[in-house]
Amino acid sequence: MFYSEPYVRAVAIAKLIGLGFGLIGFFLTPYLWPDADWMLRLGILLWYITVGAVAGLGVIFYRVARTPFNVSWWFMGPWVGGWMNFIIVLFNYDLFRALTTAAFGVTGIAANPFWFVLEGAVVGLVCAYGAHKAAD
Secondary structure (H helix, E strand, O other): OOOOHHHHHHHHHHHHHHHHHHHHHHHHHHHHOOOOOHHHHHHHHHHHHHHHHHHHHHHHHHHHOOOOOOOOHHHHHHHHHHHHHHHHHHHOHHHHHHHHHHHHOOOOHHHOOOHHHHHHHHHHHHHHHHHHHHHO
């Protein structure tokens, strides 16, 4: 068996980083979209905690599991964060479209809701970096 304390700490650090991004989203959303309700804001907060947890688990998986391939943290984190935000945008396209339209206008380059995929990749990268450093 392996010594689990560094791995638990790594996931906890990734979740704390996700909490930081979630708090930024929680407090910034009303300024970007004044019609945002409490459920959306709370959902953003909890979503990024979950993104951090899954990205942290992804980093730990490649360190613990004996697999024939080695996936490094700088690939796993952005992939997990981007994939999770891609799924949430697919489920809530109209909501994210309204948010980006209110924040950036109809014709702005950032008006496309799929920019959240890139945002998720960046969040995943930062969370994975924190998990990687905490596991060492």
